[in-house]
Amino acid sequence: MIDKLSWISVYPEIVLLIMACVIALADLGVKSPRRTQTYLLSLLTLAIVAALQASYAVGGVTVYGFGNMVVSDPMGNWLKCFATIAVMVTLVYGRPYAADRDMLRGGEMFSLSLFGLLGIFVMISGNNFLVIYLGLELLTLSSYALVALRRDNATATEAAMKYFVLGALASGFLLYGLSMMYGATGSLDVNAVFRAINSGQIKHQVLVFGLVFVVSGLAFKLGVVPFHMWIPDVYQGSPTAVTLLIAGAPKLAAFAICIRLLVEGMLPLAIDWQQMLMVLSVGSLLIGNLAAIAQTNLKRMLAFSTISHMGFVLLGLMSGVVNGDVHYAANAYSSSMFYVITYVLTTLASFGVILLLARDGFESEEISDMAGLNERSPLYAGVMAVCLFSLAGIPPMVGFYAKLAVLQALVASGGVFHIGLAVFAVMMSLIGAFYYLRVIKVMYFDKPLTAGTMSAPFDVRAVLSLNGALLLVLGLLPGGLMALCANAVVQMLGT
Template sequence: MIDKLSWISVYPDVVLLVMACVIALADLATRSPRRTTTYVLTLLTLGVVALLQGLYASSDNTIYGFGNMVVSDPMGNWLKCFATLAMMVTLVYGRPYAADRGMLRGGEMFTLSMFALLGMFVMISGNNFLVIYLGLELLTLSSYALVALRRDNATATEAAIKYFVLGAMASGFLLYGLSMLYGATGTLEVGAVFKAINSGQIRHQVLVFGVVFIVAGLAFKLGVVPFHMWIPDVYQGAPTSVTLLIGGAPKLAAFAISIRLLVEGLLPMALDWQQMLAVLSIGSLLIGNLAAIAQTNLKRMLAYSTISQMGFVLLGLLSGVVNGNTLSAANAYSSAMFYMVTYVLTTLASFGIILLLAREGFESEEISDLAGLNQRSPLYAGVMAVCLFSLAGVPPLVGFYAKLSVLQALISSGQALYIVLAVFAVVMSLIGAFYYLRVVKVMYFDAPITATTVSAPADVRAVLSLNGALVLILGIVPGGLMTLCAQAIVRTLGT
């Protein structure tokens, strides 16, 4: 018999699942080519779910349900809330683009997005290896279908196949690593794995072997070197609305399972996996920034930018345990969470501008397509400039504070290696500033290619303006969000 607490722990998830099914059925009766009814119902559902998750997170309660297979805790609930808001923004930005390209002939874009979000929810709240993997598969299978949604587009189909093949390989890595852990500890529960390893009665070699495969699987989902091959191709090949969907909310779920598996389950093995993360972060910062300089395609440049930004997130994750001491863990992991949340916020606005500039039969994917944007639309040029400056880490924008918090976590450890990593990250950020500033130069100082003014539906204009403003406001007053992340991490790790 499943107790009442179990249902309470997944109540928002159940609401999302039921409404996704209802909307899929309601869409069958929709005749509007822009799927207005489906769109409005989806946004209302996501708004209610985000509100529920926010209320759960604010209550600061931790609930274990279904025999400890799922957990509802502050970190998970805030990440679910942010992921839901990110999905809402993605659909607002993506709908005009999708309608112009025949992607709304059915309501698949909305229902698949909701099932992808449900997969993220299951991943974030998973306290059991099988539950985490089921959530991961629900997210990735929905993502494969979304990438291939433009059935008549060869580039999108090719991107979907690449994503599918490499995604299956990464899932195999993760599953193999989890099976090794199960074989060594005899349990699938994350907390029980922690206790089993802490007992010191398990062969270290078997555990390390399992950890290597788990880190490889997580690295693919985060998109870090050397598991980054799919990111530029999928970002460029997928319809831009789907690129935003893949590059936004799922990053929060990937961060959540990294915390669940590496911190909540494998913290006694921190010395082993932190070394792996250090290598991955160095590679990501180096290759991500250097490869981005060579790109002329804007989506591809932002893909390599993502790789370098994820390298920063790994720097936060690897500085939590110093010489077996976990005193700096909350500071390090909360800085990584803050970085991930603010990165997703900035990504939404930057891809929102690309979607806005795209017209029927014109993709606006090349950097040169932004030429003279300031003359054509000062507002949208300003929002794009704010996002690019934030990604480059220019004060007083939120990206600067995110980078500063991660560097502070590294330096406060007092370890020579971590201080060297911090210096390396700063140097790589300076190199990375070049390709961001190049786009700003094109927008403000190059002559416009076309004289057409940029127009946008009222909902897109309002959300985009708010999104750009948040990137600036959270940089000036970051304390509230930083405190929220710190409290969420502290209370989650405390249980």
């Protein structure tokens, strides 16, 4: 008998699942080539689900359901709320682009996006190895189909194949690692695994062997070096609307499963997995920033910049436990959570401008395509400049405060090694500033390649303006979001 609390813990997921099925069926009767009814119904569904998740998060209650397999806590609820908003914004930005490229012949883009979001929800809520893995597969299978949505486009099909092959390999890594942990601890329950490891009864070598595969699988999902091979190809090859779907909300889910598996399940092994994350973060910061300098394709440049930003997220995750002391954990993990949320917000706006610049039969993907954007549209040039300044970590944008929070968490640990890592991260950020500022120079000082102003639907203009303004407002007043992340992480650690 499933108790009432179990149903309450997954109520938003049930709403999303039912509506995703309803939208897929209702779309069969839609005749509009731009799928207006499907689009509006999808946005309405997402708005309701986001409101539900926000109300759960504000309630601040942690609920375990379905025999401890699912957890609904403030951290998970906030991440799910932000992921829902990210998908909502992506659909607003991506619909004109998708309609021009005949990607809305059926309503697959909307229904697959909703099923992908459901996978994100399951990943974030999972308190059991199998549940987390099922959520991961639901997200990745939806993503593979979305990347290949332009069936007549060879580049998109090639990107989908690369993504599928490498994604299957990474899923195998993660599954093998989880099976090793199950074999060692005798449980699939995250809390039971924590207790078993903490008891000290299990051979350390067996645990570390499984841990290597778990961290490798997680590293692929985050897209950090050396598991980053798919990111530049998939970002560049996918239709830009789908690139944004992959670049945005799934990053929140990847962060959540790192917390669920490594922090909630394997915190007694922190000394081992923190060393692994340190190597991954250093490699990501170095290769991500250096490789981005050489790019002329804007989407590919942003892909390499993503790799470096995920390196920053890992820096926060690896500074939570120092010499067995978990005193710094809340500060470190909340700074990482703040970083990943603000990174997704910035990514939405930057790809939103790239989607706006694309026209029927023309992909605005090269850095040279941004030439003279300020002359054609000061508003969109301003939004893109705010995004690039934020990604570079220049005040008063929110990206500066996000970087500062992670660096402060590193330095607070007091170790010489951690301080050295913070100095290295600052140096890499200086290199990163070069390729962001180069795009701003092209927008403001180069002559436009095409004459004429730019037009966009009202909903796109409104959401993009709000998105750009948020980057500045949160940079000036970051306290509210930082406190939200800190409270959510403290409650997660306390349960």
